Amino acid sequence: MNRIQEKMRSGHKLLSIYFTAGYPKLEDTVPVIEALDEAGVDMIEIGLPFSDPLADGPTIQASSTAALKNGMHTELLFRQLKGIREKTDIPLIIMGYFNPVLQYGVEAFCKKCREVGIDGLILPDLPLDVYQEEYEPLFKANGLLNVFLITPQTPNERIRKIDEGSDGFIYMVSSASTTGARDGFGPEQRAYFERIHSMGLKNPQIVGFGISNADTFAQATTHAHGAIIGSAFIKMLTEDGKTGIAPFIRSIRKSP
Amino acid sequence: MKMNRYQADERGYYGEFGGAFIPEMLYPNTEELRQNYLRIMGEPDFQEEFRQLLRDYVGRPTPLYFAKRLSEKFKARIYLKREDLCHTGAHKVNNTIGQILMAKKLGKSRIIAETGAGQHGVATATVCALMGMECIVYMGEVDIARQAPNVARMKMLGAEVRPARSGSRTLKDATNEAIRDWINNPVNTHYIIGSVVGPHPYPDMVARFQAVISEEIKWQLKEKEGKEDPDYVVACVGGGSNAAGTYYHYLDNEQVGIIAVEAAGKGVDSGESAATSALGKVGIIHGSKTLLMQTGDGQITEPYSISAGLDYPGVGPMHAHLYKSGRADFIAITDDEAMAAGLMVSQLEGIIPAIETSHAFAIFDHRTFKPDDIIVINLSGRGDKDLQTYIDYFKL
Ligand SMILES: Cc1ncc(COP(=O)(O)O)c(C=O)c1O
Numbered sequence A: 001m002n003r004i005q006e007k008m009r010s011g012h013k014l015l016s017i018y019f020t021a022g023y024p025k026l027e028d029t030v031p032v033i034e035a036l037d038e039a040g041v042d043m044i045e046i047g048l049p050f051s052d053p054l055a056d057g058p059t060i061q062a063s064s065t066a067a068l069k070n071g072m073h074t075e076l077l078f079r080q081l082k083g084i085r086e087k088t089d090i091p092l093i094i095m096g097y098f099n100p101v102l103q104y105g106v107e108a109f110c111k112k113c114r115e116v117g118i119d120g121l122i123l124p125d126l127p128l129d130v131y132q133e134e135y136e137p138l139f140k141a142n143g144l145l146n147v148f149l150i151t152p153q154t155p156n157e158r159i160r161k162i163d164e165g166s167d168g169f170i171y172m173v174s175s176a177s178t179t180g181a182r183d184g185f186g187p188e189q190r191a192y193f194e195r196i197h198s199m200g201l202k203n204p205q206i207v208g209f210g211i212s213n214a215d216t217f218a219q220a221t222t223h224a225h226g227a228i229i230g231s232a233f234i235k236m237l238t239e240d241g242k243t244g245i246a247p248f249i250r251s252i253r254k255s256p
Numbered sequence B: 001m002k003m004n005r006y007q008a009d010e011r012g013y014y015g016e017f018g019g020a021f022i023p024e025m026l027y028p029n030t031e032e033l034r035q036n037y038l039r040i041m042g043e044p045d046f047q048e049e050f051r052q053l054l055r056d057y058v059g060r061p062t063p064l065y066f067a068k069r070l071s072e073k074f075k076a077r078i079y080l081k082r083e084d085l086c087h088t089g090a091h092k093v094n095n096t097i098g099q100i101l102m103a104k105k106l107g108k109s110r111i112i113a114e115t116g117a118g119q120h121g122v123a124t125a126t127v128c129a130l131m132g133m134e135c136i137v138y139m140g141e142v143d144i145a146r147q148a149p150n151v152a153r154m155k156m157l158g159a160e161v162r163p164a165r166s167g168s169r170t171l172k173d174a175t176n177e178a179i180r181d182w183i184n185n186p187v188n189t190h191y192i193i194g195s196v197v198g199p200h201p202y203p204d205m206v207a208r209f210q211a212v213i214s215e216e217i218k219w220q221l222k223e224k225e226g227k228e229d230p231d232y233v234v235a236c237v238g239g240g241s242n243a244a245g246t247y248y249h250y251l252d253n254e255q256v257g258i259i260a261v262e263a264a265g266k267g268v269d270s271g272e273s274a275a276t277s278a279l280g281k282v283g284i285i286h287g288s289k290t291l292l293m294q295t296g297d298g299q300i301t302e303p304y305s306i307s308a309g310l311d312y313p314g315v316g317p318m319h320a321h322l323y324k325s326g327r328a329d330f331i332a333i334t335d336d337e338a339m340a341a342g343l344m345v346s347q348l349e350g351i352i353p354a355i356e357t358s359h360a361f362a363i364f365d366h367r368t369f370k371p372d373d374i375i376v377i378n379l380s381g382r383g384d385k386d387l388q389t390y391i392d393y394f395k396l
Helices: A003-008 A026-039 A058-070 A074-081 A098-104 A106-116 A128-141 A156-165 A187-198 A214-220 A231-240 A242-253 B024-042 B044-058 B068-074 B092-105 B119-131 B141-146 B148-156 B171-184 B202-210 B212-225 B241-250 B317-325 B335-349 B355-365 B383-394
Strands: A014-020 A043-047 A092-095 A120-122 A170-173 A205-208 A226-229 B064-066 B077-081 B110-115 B134-140 B160-164 B189-192 B232-236 B257-265 B281-285 B288-292 B328-334 B374-378
Touching (some): A014 A205, A058 A231, A074 A106, A128 A156, A156 A170, A214 A242, B068 B335, B092 B189, B110 B119, B119 B134, B119 B148, B134 B171, B141 B160, B171 B189, B212 B374, B232 B241, B232 B355, B241 B374, B335 B355, B335 B383
Parallel strands (some): B134 B160, B232 B257
16 A cells, blocks of 8 residues: 555544755755654655746745755756655655656656655646546556645536546645635635535545644644645745754644 | 648647646636637627627738738748737737637636737737726736836736746746736636637637638738638747737648748857747646747746747647648747848838747748749737837847
8 A cells, every 4th residue: 555545544634744845955855854754744745846836826936946046856856865765654745747747757757756765746737637548557557646636616526537536635725726825714715625525535635725824724624634734834944944844843733 | 631630629739739737726717718718709799799899999801911022022922911000019919809708708807918028918908998807917027127118008008017026037927927816816817818828728719819810811812812822821930829820721721831930039059049849849838738948857948039029938739730740831030130121121111010020021031932922921010119129239
């Protein structure tokens, strides 16, 4: 069983953290993973920086630009991740845009992921139909789960189709928006969380976008299996550096 | 021969190019458009209003003008399709008229657009004023500084110009910002994209709105030459909308040669170029699989051309397919060649072309034609917006 699937079976609400590889410093990728693991997060999404991240808000845009300026690139990420499985068993997902993967070669990329011990991919601009027609066998052969997004606007029948085509978890985008930290969720979001919950999907749901603190984490995970924090974590990392990681994770975990 | 080999299939593919590589957040937006655009465009009242506005507001049909002195100089029969005489000074308005009517039909109240040189921004601000709709135009911070007169025009027309401060702060980043806005405003907003780029159905929809150009060329040429088909149709290619319109009704008629003119900037191999067909590799930009200028690592690079309107790192998927299939002949023209051609057309025909368009007039040093060849060049825009660049370049 894939590490992600195994993690989904655990009883508690999962905390997943997104960060951008090669940020704040080029060599920070592995130290950040280690610090997150030590701080007790459940899953990590490693952002592969892209020049044109059109689903991202200002915080992740800025971290991507900085990481690229630091010299981050795909091959280097795999080099940095070499040996990571001797250090940690935490589920690791690479999240990025499809173009860099396409240039690396989808097959070569999947093989490298397997080699270094990546468990899944989130490629928001690789659509479900293209994935299923062209790439699914490659992902599967390399033990990679592909994670799809749904949003409050996604029609139910499409959610069912995405559920059918997924076997790790469904990434539930909290609201119609690009990535970015928000203060809280309104009645509209709560209704959406409930609607998805009542659909009884076969895949667990992890909520992302707009989660920044213990309150929003608790709200997002009332029904869902877990939540992902990205922008708020990167903001903290920018301000406090790696020493801020443990206190940040503690502050999310403490019950509100 | 199979028909429609060069048009989009129902999933928005031109050969291997096109499609909709978009994050799920955009899916409902493009899906609403995809499900409705052909039906709406086929409705008689839509067509009637579109045609009426093109006639009475834009000033169509634009003339097909036999360029006597150019023809003498280059020893061929050269016609100019005068899109420069459209209201707002370029072909861009054909598309914005179509899309604003589409937005109304879809019940949208807010319009967003991206712009590079500001031509599409002005054309969008214009139709928003015409229809009384809120208009937000994203424009790279660098371009705002370079294109002050068009920024002023947009403001005069009541649009809000929002600077795009991310990435390289030019056209591709303005497009990213417009897409992000659309993600954040999925219900009330329509995104009027400015060329035959972006996810399906945009390339096909924009091409259909611009197709009026070749629709007119056919009957106008019939009147003047007794036949609908020229030997060549020629257009400059940025994203590819004026070219798509010029080629549209000739795509599957292989008797008509297609010439696509790209901006070589300071030279195709200079590192400062926008010649996407020569320099691009298959990739994904703004939701479309196409030829794309990028690093070996898949990061999108910044193109360069003296004309801001040709300064796009990708190209519409239709054109990527025309290139790959060999249907079109692609020619890359440098800044210097384009500027010289612009001056030549000004002084031979009394028409100052936009610098984008000037590229299309520089093909005669690269290709030879027979004296009875009929060549239609799309004069996509007028040069008013570029006067300062011309003046600085020629020290006039
Ligand atoms: C006059 C003119 N021609 C051509 C272009 C290039 O765009 P496209 O390739 O979509 O026609 C522009 C873009 O601003 C323009 O203003």
